[in-house]
Every structure is written in C-alpha cells, then in structure tokens.
Amino acid sequence: MKRRAKTLAGILSSVFITLFGLLVVTFLIGRVIPIDPAIAAAGDQAPEAVIRALRTEMGLDQPIWVQFYRYVVQILHGDFGASNVSHNLVTSDIARYFPATFELAVLALLVSSLLGVPLGVWAAVRQGRLADQVIRVVCLAGHSLPTFVFAMLSLLIFYKTLDWLPGPGRQSIFYTDMVPVFTGMITVDSAIAGDWDAFFDALAHMIQPVCILGYFSMAYITRMSRAFMLHALHDEYIITARAKGLSPATVIWKHAFPTVAVQLVTVLALTFAGLLEGSVVTETVFEWPGIGRYLTNALKNGDMNPVIGSTLLIGVIYVSFNLLADLLYRLLDPRVR
Numbered sequence: 353m354k355r356r357a358k359t360l361a362g363i364l365s366s367v368f369i370t371l372f373g374l375l376v377v378t379f380l381i382g383r384v385i386p387i388d389p390a391i392a393a394a395g396d397q398a399p400e401a402v403i404r405a406l407r408t409e410m411g412l413d414q415p416i417w418v419q420f421y422r423y424v425v426q427i428l429h430g431d432f433g434a435s436n437v438s439h440n441l442v443t444s445d446i447a448r449y450f451p452a453t454f455e456l457a458v459l460a461l462l463v464s465s466l467l468g469v470p471l472g473v474w475a476a477v478r479q480g481r482l483a484d485q486v487i488r489v490v491c492l493a494g495h496s497l498p499t500f501v502f503a504m505l506s507l508l509i510f511y512k513t514l515d516w517l518p519g520p521g522r523q524s525i526f527y528t529d530m531v532p533v534f535t536g537m538i539t540v541d542s543a544i545a546g547d548w549d550a551f552f553d554a555l556a557h558m559i560q561p562v563c564i565l566g567y568f569s570m571a572y573i574t575r576m577s578r579a580f581m582l583h584a585l586h587d588e589y590i591i592t593a594r595a596k597g598l599s600p601a602t603v604i605w606k607h608a609f610p611t612v613a614v615q616l617v618t619v620l621a622l623t624f625a626g627l628l629e630g631s632v633v634t635e636t637v638f639e640w641p642g643i644g645r646y647l648t649n650a651l652k653n654g655d656m657n658p659v660i661g662s663t664l665l666i667g668v669i670y671v672s673f674n675l676l677a678d679l680l681y682r683l684l685d686p687r688v689r
Contacts, residue, residue: 432661451536453642457627463566472577494571503637621677
C-alpha cells in the first residue's frame with residue numbers, strides 16, 4: 353500500500369509540475385511577445401491615455417510576480433479573457449471550434465488504428481520481404497512528405513477534376529445552420545435531429561481531411577506496431593509456442609499480439625492527443641473550423657488571449673492523455689504493477 357501511495361504521489365507531482373510549467377510558459381508568451389497586450393486590446397490608433405488606463409486595468413503596471421499570481425487565479429476560474437478581434441470570450445470560442453476538431457480526430461484515429469495495427473503486424477511477420485518493404489515505403493512517405501501536398505492533390509483530383517467529393521468547408525451552403533446544435537459535431541447533431549441528408553453531406557466533407565490525417569497517423573502507428581511486433585516475435589515464449597506446433601495465426605494473434613497491444617495503448621493515446629491538438633495545415637487547406645485553424649488565425653492577428661487559451665487546452669490534453677496512457681499501461685501489464 354505504501355509503495356502504491358508513493359507511486360501515485362510521484363505521478364500526481366509530475367502532472368502538477370508539468371501543468372505549472374505550462375502556466376509559466378503561456379504567461380511568458382503573453383508578456384515577451386513584441387505586441388503590447390494593451391495596444392493589441394485598444395488598437396494601434398488608440399490615444400496614449402487610453403493605453404495607459406488599459407494597462408492599469410489589465411494589471412500590466414504591477415510587479416511580474418503579482419501579474420503571474422493574478423494570471424493563475426484567472427485561469428483556475430476558467431477565465432481566458434476575450435478575443436481582441438471577435439470580442440467573444442475565449443472559452444466560448446474554444447467550445448465552438450473544438451468539437452469540429454474532435455469529430456475529425458475520432459474518425460482519423462479509427463481509420464489509422466484499423467489500418468495501421470494490422471499493417472504493422474503484417475510487416476513484422478513478413479520482415480524483409482516485398483510486403484514489408486512496400487509498407488515501410490508507404491509509412492516513410494507519410495512521415496516525409498508535407499501535409500499540404502497531399503491536401504492540395506486531394507482537392508485537385510477528387511474535388512476539382514473527378515468531382516467525386518465536395519470541396520473545402522464543413523458543410524454545403526444549403527445545409528449551413530440548418531441542423532440544431534446539440535454537441536457541436538455535425539454528424540452527431542444531424543443524426544440526433546434525423547436529418548440524414550445533412551448527415552451524409554457532412555460525412556462527405558469529412559472524407560478528405562479524415563483520410564489525410566488518418567494516413568499520417570497510420571504511418572506512425574504502423575511503424576510502432578511493426579517495431580513492437582518484431583521484438584515480441586523474438587521472445588522465448590513465442591519460440592516455445594512455435595516449437596509446440598501451434599499455427600502461425602495462433603502464435604501471432606493469441607500469444608504475441610496481446611503484449612504488443614499493451615504497448616500500443618500509449619501510442620494510440622498520444623496519437624489521439626496529437627489529432628485533438630488540431631492539424632493546422634489540414635484545417636487551413638480544407639477551411640475546417642477547428643481549434644488548429646482558430647489558433648492560426650489568432651497568431652496572424654496577434655490576438656494573444658485565444659493563443660494562450662488554445663495552448664493551455666492543447667497542453668492539458670497532452671498531459672491528460674499521457675496520464676491516461678500510463679494508468680492503462682499499469683492496469684493492463686501486471687509486470688509494471
């Protein structure tokens with residue numbers, strides 16, 4: 353019991369230190385940028401008296417440690433301030449944009465894991481043969497080629513030339529604002545409302561960005577699955593299982609793969625966290641109103657409250673999924689416990 357308590361305390365302290373470091377970094381981002389926060393809020397043409405008054409109101413004339421204390425208290429109360437461009441609360445903006453990214457991330461993870469894990473296992477089993485070489489080349493292309501190349505080619509071929517899929521955007525103009533908002537995810541909301549025309553239109557718009565995000569995630573999952581499986585296939589218990597005359601399928605899927613599956617928990621968790629971060633390039637090319645595009649537009653406009661709020665959200669997502677992966681790993685693997 354004492355050992356478990358010590359382990360739990362170590363995990364919680366690590367999470368606390370990471371989150372505190374994230375607060376420090378985001379605070380410094382808002383203070384060391386070339387754009388004065390007061391000028392950004394008031395505008396370049398604002399009188400000097402207005403800027404001074406705003407600096408006092410924002411607490412920028414206080415010592416740095418006082419500013420940091422007020423910043424932490426503000427964040428702990430869920431107050432990320434308002435956007436200087438839209439004048440909306442950052443929390444409301446994030447609540448509006450994040451479901452679009454979540455919708456893409458779930459489908460992209462589903463595609464990448466259903467393809468990546470079997471391909472990685474197959475490549476390991478066929479190590480050095482043609483199938484293994486082809487899979488490795490496909491994964492290498494997924495890691496090496498820029499995302500915007502695939503995005504632009506996809507639009508050129510499937511939208512412009514063949515006209516098989518709809519273009520950029522989340523919905524066709526006809527269906528815009530036609531579905532009542534329940535979750536912010538169009539496919540879910542249209543299914544709840546029973547509007548199947550809007551559902552299939554939204555699903556069609558998701559095919560290209562989901563496939564591109566899924567492909568790049570699949571390349572990573574396949575590579576890791578192959579590496580884990582290669583290591584598992586050379587363990588002594590696998591050699592023993594083969595010596596007993598068990599079929600190759602039984603050796604692979606009933607003996608080797610369970611140990612690989614435990615290791616893949618961390619890979620899938622971090623992949624999902626990366627997808628939830630929002631692919632800036634993919635969302636920009638396809639004009640997808642997700643958190644990645646929201647963060648990009650805020651950076652272009654020097655709008656720091658959305659930048660800080662989005663950065664904190666992304667950091668919390670990564671820390672949370674790291675913690676979840678660690679707990680699942682301990683739960684599934686008795687050797688770690």
